[in-house]
Amino acid sequence: MSQPTPIRGLSTESRLDEAARRILAGRLADVRHPEASLSGEFSMKGVHDMRVATRRLRAALQVFRQTGRLDKVERQVKQLQDALGEVRDIHVQRDWLTQAARKQTPKHRAGLKALQQRREALLDNTSARLRRALKRWSERTVPLLLLRLGELKDAHSYGGGRIRRHLRQRLKRVEKRMARYAQAPDAATAHELRKETKKFRYALEIFQPALRRTVDALLEVLVPLQEGLGELHDADVRLELLGHVAAEATPAERAAARELLETVREERAQHAAEIARELQRWQSEQIIRGLRRMLR
Structure with missing residues (x-):
């Protein structure tokens, strides 16, 4: 990026x-x-x-x-x-x-x-x-x-309290999306979590000149999650594209799509497993709580 x-x-x-x-x-x-x-x-x-x-x-x-x-x-x-x-x-x-x-x-x-x-x-x-x-x-x-x-x-x-409050609110939205994804890890909840992590990242970048050490530490844990969610989203978009082919395309196109579909499903499963491990790490290491303390 x-x-x-x-x-x-x-x-x-x-x-x-x-x-x-x-x-x-x-x-x-x-x-x-x-x-x-x-x-x-x-x-x-x-x-x-x-x-x-x-x-x-x-x-x-x-x-x-x-x-x-x-x-x-x-x-x-x-x-x-x-x-x-x-x-x-x-x-x-x-x-x-x-x-x-x-x-x-x-x-x-x-x-x-x-x-x-x-x-x-x-x-x-x-x-x-x-x-x-x-x-x-x-x-x-x-x-x-x-x-x-x-x-x-x-x-x-x-760099005052109003700014930190805004960032805490962004972090809270990320936390809520994480909880929803944990309950129902489908394409829609993954996409919403991805969007919230991106918004949080862009907001953090805005305050990097004033809160550099804090922001750098936040980005260090946030960016890998965002990028992993991006790969998962790409796989979901490809699955949707190949799904449309079944109804719209020619026989040759449908055959090619079926051949590719299994590969994309396997890639999607791998990305989902990686996200699950990353979210488990966030939970076991209490990363959200740590980030909240940094934004006080």
Whole structure:
């Protein structure tokens, strides 16, 4: 995952509005950086980098919402993130099908090639939506965000109790999702847990300049869980894709999908077992309790 632009010169005593201006400006720059690579054909890397950057920008907008009128900007950034996500999902599925076809027999390779082409056919509509979203982003969202940056006002400290309270709330959401996943470890609960861990990670990154030692320790245990949940989610998406094939595809495509299905199920089971072990470690080592103490 690409890293956000480092923000220098902030401390726990910095005013919250000043920290918000500098961090939001940095997150905005991170979103704008890949724009040039998306002026023509949408590259896989450019779409991915911009999508991650929009997530980080949204996280900052949510954290600093109290410093100014940022709700409208956040909604507009989400529209761009969603449009990027549609294209990104097809890129990932297409790339995976290409890699999978190389490991199959010639008979099934043709079926997977047809499936790949079927996914590529969806790119026209999703790419058109993304172009419209990028136009709205540059013409509306960027000027509005720049305007709002000049209006931010909050004299609280950047590393104060309000900030730690926000992070504790994020951690509590992660804990709740962990409990739900433990009760029903299916694709839906895994996806919700994954989203909460990502949101918590992005919020932590926002306060790294002020709480570096604490944040570094939190990320050290959080990132492996997030990445493992990402691999599990990828397997679930592939299972869903192959499941749709049974109803929509040609006989050759269905045969290729059946051949691949068992492999994906095995990979999914391995990822689920790894997540189960990681969550057991969190429980046995009382990691949540330790993280809570660090955020007091």
